[in-house]
Amino acid sequence: MPFEIRDVLELSTEQRQILQLSREFAAKEIRPRAREVDDAQTESPLDLWAKAAEIGLASFMIPAQYGGGGITDMLTQVLVQEELCHGDIAIGNLLTSSGFFADPILELGTDEQKQRWLSPLCGDTPPLTALAVTEPGHGSDAAGIRTRAVRTGTGADEHYVLNGQKAWISNAPYAQRFVVFATVDPSLGAKGVTAFVVERDTPGLTVGKPMRKMGQRAIVNAEVFLEDVRVPVADRLGDEGQGFFGLMRTFDASRILIAASCAGLCRAALDYATDYARDRVQFGVPIIKHQAVAFRLADMAVRTDAAHLFAVRAARLFDRGERVTAEAAMAKLVGSENAMANTWSAVQTLGGWGYSQEYLVEKWMRDAKLEEIEEGTSDIQRLVVSRSLAKADGPGQRADR
Numbered sequence: 098m099p100f101e102i103r104d105v106l107e108l109s110t111e112q113r114q115i116l117q118l119s120r121e122f123a124a125k126e127i128r129p130r131a132r133e134v135d136d137a138q139t140e141s142p143l144d145l146w147a148k149a150a151e152i153g154l155a156s157f158m159i160p161a162q163y164g165g166g167g168i169t170d171m172l173t174q175v176l177v178q179e180e181l182c183h184g185d186i187a188i189g190n191l192l193t194s195s196g197f198f199a200d201p202i203l204e205l206g207t208d209e210q211k212q213r214w215l216s217p218l219c220g221d222t223p224p225l226t227a228l229a230v231t232e233p234g235h236g237s238d239a240a241g242i243r244t245r246a247v248r249t250g251t252g253a254d255e256h257y258v259l260n261g262q263k264a265w266i267s268n269a270p271y272a273q274r275f276v277v278f279a280t281v282d283p284s285l286g287a288k289g290v291t292a293f294v295v296e297r298d299t300p301g302l303t304v305g306k307p308m309r310k311m312g313q314r315a316i317v318n319a320e321v322f323l324e325d326v327r328v329p330v331a332d333r334l335g336d337e338g339q340g341f342f343g344l345m346r347t348f349d350a351s352r353i354l355i356a357a358s359c360a361g362l363c364r365a366a367l368d369y370a371t372d373y374a375r376d377r378v379q380f381g382v383p384i385i386k387h388q389a390v391a392f393r394l395a396d397m398a399v400r401t402d403a404a405h406l407f408a409v410r411a412a413r414l415f416d417r418g419e420r421v422t423a424e425a426a427m428a429k430l431v432g433s434e435n436a437m438a439n440t441w442s443a444v445q446t447l448g449g450w451g452y453s454q455e456y457l458v459e460k461w462m463r464d465a466k467l468e469e470i471e472e473g474t475s476d477i478q479r480l481v482v483s484r485s486l487a488k489a490d491g492p493g494q495r496a497d498r
C-alpha cells in the first residue's frame with residue numbers, strides 16, 4: 098500500500114489532473130521498465146521519451162508562448178517530478194531533461210532565441226538536448242572552466258570559435274543541441290564565462306563513447322569535444338560574461354527539481370520496503386512486527402516527508418519571486434541524503450533479497466548516489482548554505498522566523 102503524504106497544499110483541478118496523469122504514467126509505463134533500462138547500461142529508452150512527449154509530460158514546463166504546456170510554476174513541477182520519479186528516478190529524470198537545456202535559454206535568451214530553440218522541444222517527437230558545463234579539470238569550480246570562445250571575423254561573418262572538452266554530459270550521445278559554457282577570457286574567472294547554443298552537426302563537435310556508470314542509466318553520459326567549432330554571434334545567450342551568473346540562477350530552479358526527484362525516490366523506497374516487510378515472515382510474524390524493522394520504516398517515512406516538504410517550501414518561495422539559493426541548496430541536500438539513506442534502508446529491510454537484482458532497491462541505492470554529486474555535490478550545497486548564514490537575510494536571520 099503506497100505511503101500517502103497528507104496534503105497541506107490546496108491544489109487546483111488542473112494541478113490534480115497533471116498529477117494524476119503523471120502518477121498513472123509512472124505506474125504503468127515507467128516502473129515496469131526500470132530494471133530493463135538499468136540492465137541496458139548505456140541506452141536511453143527513447144520509446145518512453147516519445148510516449149511521454151506525446152502526452153505533454155516532456156514539455157509541460159515550457160511556457161505556452163513557445164508551444165509548451167505552460168505549467169511554469171515551480172510547485173506543480175515539483176509535484177510532477179516527484180510522481181515520475183516515484184516510478185523510477187532515472188527514467189523520471191530523463192523525461193524532464195529538456196528543462197536543463199531550456200533553463201539557461203529562458204534565463205539569458207532573447208525572445209527570438211526562445212522561439213527558435215524552445216519550440217522544437219514541444220512537438221510530438223522532440224529532440225533530446227544537453228547542458229555542457231563540466232570539464233575533466235573543472236567540476237565544482239565551474240567559474241574556472243577552460244573551454245575557450247574566441248570572437249573573430251567582421252560584419253555578417255562575425256562568429257566565435259570554440260575549443261575545449263566537456264565531461265559527463267547527460268544525453269550527449271543523443272542530443273541534437275547543446276548549451277555550451279565557455280570562457281572568453283580565463284583570467285576573468287566567473288566574469289568571462291559565456292553561454293552558447295551549439296548544434297550537434299556543427300563541424301568540429303564530436304561526442305565520445307557512452308560512459309558506463311554506477312546508476313541512473315536511463316540517461317546516457319559522454320564527453321563532448323570542441324575543436325575549432327564555429328558558432329554565430331546570434332547563438333550566444335546573453336552578453337559575454339553573463340553565462341556563469343545565469344547558470345547560478347538556473348541552479349536555484351534545477352536544485353529544487355532534483356530535490357523533488359529525490360522525494361519521489363524516498364517514497365518509492367519506503368513503499369517497496371513497507372510492502373515487503375508486511376509480507377515477509379520470519380520467526381512466525383511479518384518482519385514489520387519486529388521493532389528494529391518497524392523503526393527503520395518509521396525513519397524512512399520521516400525522511401520522505403522531510404524531502405517532500407523541503408522541496409515544496411523552496412518551490413513556494415521560488416513562485417513568490419523570492420531568492421531561494423539557500424533554500425534550494427537545503428532542499429537538494431536533504432532530498433539527496435534522505436534518498437541515499439532510504440534506499441540503503443530499503444536494501445537492509447529486504448535482507449539478502451535487497452542485494453539481489455530480482456528487486457529494484459539495489460538499483461535505486463545506486464541511482465540515489467548521483468543526487469549527492471550532480472548539480473553541486475553535498476559539500477557544495479553546505480558551502481552555499483553556510484555562505485548564506487553570514488548574510489543578514491540568510492535563513493534563520495529573517496525577522497519573520
Ligand SMILES: Cc1cc2nc3c(=O)[nH]c(=O)nc-3n(C[C@H](O)[C@H](O)[C@H](O)COP(=O)(O)OP(=O)(O)OC[C@H]3O[C@@H](n4cnc5c(N)ncnc54)[C@H](O)[C@@H]3O)c2cc1C
Binds near residue numbers: 227237238264
Ligand atoms: C551521472 C552524471 C551526470 C552529469 N551530468 C552533467 C551534465 O549534464 N552537464 C554538466 O555540465 N555536468 C554534469 N555532471 C557533472 C557534475 O555536475 C560534476 O560531477 C559535479 O559538479 C562535481 O564535479 P567533479 O566531478 O569534477 O568533482 P570535484 O569538483 O573534483 O569534487 C571532488 C570532491 O571534492 C569536493 N569539493 C570540491 N570543491 C570543494 C569545496 N570548495 N569545498 C568542499 N568540497 C569541495 C566535492 O564535494 C567532491 O567530494 C554530471 C555528473 C555525473 C556523475
